[in-house]
Amino acid sequence: xxxxxxxxxxxxxxxxxxxxxxxxxxxxxxxxxxxxxxxxxxxxxxxxxxxxxxxxxxxxxxxxxxxxxxxxxxxxxxxxxxxxxxxxxxxxxxxxxxxxxxxxxxxxxxxxxxxxxxxxxxxxxxxxxxxxxxxxxxxxxxxxxxxxxxxxxxxxxxxxxxxxxxxxxxxxxxxxxxxxxxxxxxxxxxxxxxxxxxxxxxxxxxxxxxxxxxxxxxxxxxxxxxxxx
Amino acid sequence: xxxxxxxxxxxxxxxxxxxxxxxxxxxxxxxxxxxxxxxxxxxxxxxxxxxxxxxxxxxxxxxxxxxxxxxxxxxxxxxxxxxxxxxxxxxxxxxxxxxxxxxxxxxxxxxxxxxxxxxxxxxxxxxxxxxxxxxxxxxxxxxxxxxxxxxxxxxxxxxxxxxxxxxxxxxxxxxxxxxxxxxxxxxxxxxxxxxxxxxxxxxxxxxxxxxxxxxxxxxxxxxxxxxxx
DNA sequence: CGTACCATTGACGACGGTCAAAAAACGTGG
DNA sequence: CCACGTTTTTTGACCGTCGTCAATGGTACG
Numbered sequence: 001x002x003x004x005x006x007x008x009x010x011x012x013x014x015x016x017x018x019x020x021x022x023x024x025x026x027x028x029x030x031x032x033x034x035x036x037x038x039x040x041x042x043x044x045x046x047x048x049x050x051x052x053x054x055x056x057x058x059x060x061x062x063x064x065x066x067x068x069x070x071x072x073x074x075x076x077x078x079x080x081x082x083x084x085x086x087x088x089x090x091x092x093x094x095x096x097x098x099x100x101x102x103x104x105x106x107x108x109x110x111x112x113x114x115x116x117x118x119x120x121x122x123x124x125x126x127x128x129x130x131x132x133x134x135x136x137x138x139x140x141x142x143x144x145x146x147x148x149x150x151x152x153x154x155x156x157x158x159x160x161x162x163x164x165x166x167x168x169x170x171x172x173x174x175x176x177x178x179x180x181x182x183x184x185x186x187x188x189x190x191x192x193x194x195x196x197x198x199x200x201x202x203x204x205x206x207x208x209x210x211x212x213x214x215x216x217x218x219x220x221x222x223x224x225x226x227x228x229x
Numbered sequence: 230x231x232x233x234x235x236x237x238x239x240x241x242x243x244x245x246x247x248x249x250x251x252x253x254x255x256x257x258x259x260x261x262x263x264x265x266x267x268x269x270x271x272x273x274x275x276x277x278x279x280x281x282x283x284x285x286x287x288x289x290x291x292x293x294x295x296x297x298x299x300x301x302x303x304x305x306x307x308x309x310x311x312x313x314x315x316x317x318x319x320x321x322x323x324x325x326x327x328x329x330x331x332x333x334x335x336x337x338x339x340x341x342x343x344x345x346x347x348x349x350x351x352x353x354x355x356x357x358x359x360x361x362x363x364x365x366x367x368x369x370x371x372x373x374x375x376x377x378x379x380x381x382x383x384x385x386x387x388x389x390x391x392x393x394x395x396x397x398x399x400x401x402x403x404x405x406x407x408x409x410x411x412x413x414x415x416x417x418x419x420x421x422x423x424x425x426x427x428x429x430x431x432x433x434x435x436x437x438x439x440x441x442x443x444x445x446x447x448x449x450x451x452x453x454x455x456x457x458x
Numbered sequence: 459c460g461t462a463c464c465a466t467t468g469a470c471g472a473c474g475g476t477c478a479a480a481a482a483a484c485g486t487g488g
Numbered sequence: 489c490c491a492c493g494t495t496t497t498t499t500g501a502c503c504g505t506c507g508t509c510a511a512t513g514g515t516a517c518g
Contacts, residue, residue: 071377073377073380073458074458075458077380079376079377079380081373081376093366094362094363094365094366094367094369095363095366099370099373100373123355126352126358129355129358129359129362130358132362133323133358133361133362133365134323134324136323136362136365136366136369137322137323137324137365138323139369140323140365140368140369140372141328143369143372143373143376144310144328144329144372146376147308147310147372147375147376147379148300148302148308150376150379150380150418151302151306151308151379151418153473153474154473154474180495180496180497181496181497181498182496189379189380190474190475191474191475191476192496192497193474193475193476193497193498193499194473194474194475196497196498196499197474197498197499199498200498200499212483213482213483213496213497213498214483229302229303229304382505382506383505383506409463409464409465410464410465410466411464411465419506419507420506420507420508421464421465422465422466422467422506422507422508423505423506423507425465425466425467426466426467426506429466429467441515442464442465442466442514442515
């Protein structure tokens with residue numbers, strides 16, 4: 001859980017200097033701006049990217065690998081908020097402080113952008129301000145959908161998770177999960193034992209096949225969809 | 230669940246005409262703008278304010294009464310997303326469509342503002358755009374806190390709810406709940422029987438007192454805080 | 459005063475958590 | 489490439505919490 005990768009010395013200045021002048025920006029979309037303004041930083045497995053209550057000085061975009069954001073309750077229970085995959089932006093806060101922590105799940109490459117640079121751009125470009133808002137709105141929807149998951153039973157939760165992952169990483173009929181059973185459990189509000197048992201149950205029902213622990217083949221999406229409540 | 234109050238004829242035009250010229254706005258805060266630009270509409274008990282998937286043409290602010298926003302799952306289960314009390318703004322979407330439905334819990338008065346007017350104002354006033362974003366950010370935090378509640382046990386959920394309500398309506402040591410046990414259950418992901426039993430349990434532990442079904446006196450906030458996990 | 463609606467209480471069972479152990483997968487170094 | 493230790497996953501047995509179904513009690517409102 002400790003920070004294994006610090007932001008490289010001089011990164012801050014470099015990122016600020018990379019801020020393009022207005023006329024350099026051909027497409028003013030937020031995604032493009034982030035790509036232009038950022039520096040790619042490698043994080044190793046389980047490295048902390050930022051912690052809860054830290055100032056939200058940077059915005060992040062997954063280049064390679066996967067990231068989990070989470071909160072830890074007083075008694076040690078961990079609630080995973082979201083998994084971010086390549087192309088996803090995370091750590092963007094409407095206020096100045098992070099409301100959760102973020103870690104690399106496996107080794108990962110993360111594009112890091114100074115938030116102040118984005119904000120400055122948003123002040124000049126209405127389009128960017130609008131996209132920042134929209135992005136927070138997207139995040140809001142994701143979290144709201146997540147709430148829906150948490151009122152379902154174990155089977156529905158696991159199926160919902162599988163379908164969500166299948167949609168986010170369209171790689172034919174199988175999913176390669178970057179995260180452990182424990183991670184999935186903490187995301188779904190279940191124990192890892194229940195996740196494991198539910199997957200075994202789905203396999204015995206011929207809906208899926210556990211090719212390996214981390215590779216799941218979806219055999220019957222229709223049946224899965226029906227199980228999804 | 231049917232709409233018992235339609236938005237009065239001519240409301241749309243009136244709201245648009247109320248849009249003040251830039252120099253008329255003394256304090257450009259969003260709250261102020263909403264108050265100036267809106268029209269107050271009465272809704273009766275259980276009246277639908279807007280429905281899921283409807284276009285989000287208006288933004289709402291509770292003047293009197295209380296509002297619940299919710300989703301209904303395919304099998305009829307209802308998930309209440311939030312309760313809104315006087316002063317709270319709801320129905321603000323970053324995108325164009327409502328992601329849930331909203332109903333008045335009891336008779337209520339709601340300030341209704343055209344979203345397009347707000348958006349136009351935001352385009353001219355950076356401050357307003359920033360506040361719109363910040364408001365969605367607030368909502369995001371509320372929903373994230375709600376997720377934390379849903380991984381706790383029944384007692385912790387009910388206690389959390391009581392403390393949240395006590396904080397939002399600071400009226401000494403008691404809470405007057407506008408909503409039914411069923412509403413609370415659907416908000417906490419519990420049945421109304423479990424809510425009722427948990428409240429009875431807390432009362433027998435002398436932490437609270439059920440003065441009436443809807444009025445709850447908090448006797449020992451320290452003990453409640455400890456129960457909150 | 460009667461009729462809904464809402465809240466409470468009880469009995470019982472299922473689902474998922476807990477604890478423990480075995481099995482499988484993974485990485486490392488010989 | 490194999491042997492070994494570690495981590496992850498699976499499986500089993502048992503139990504507690506909360507949901508379900510049903511009956512009773514309370515409250516508000518016409």
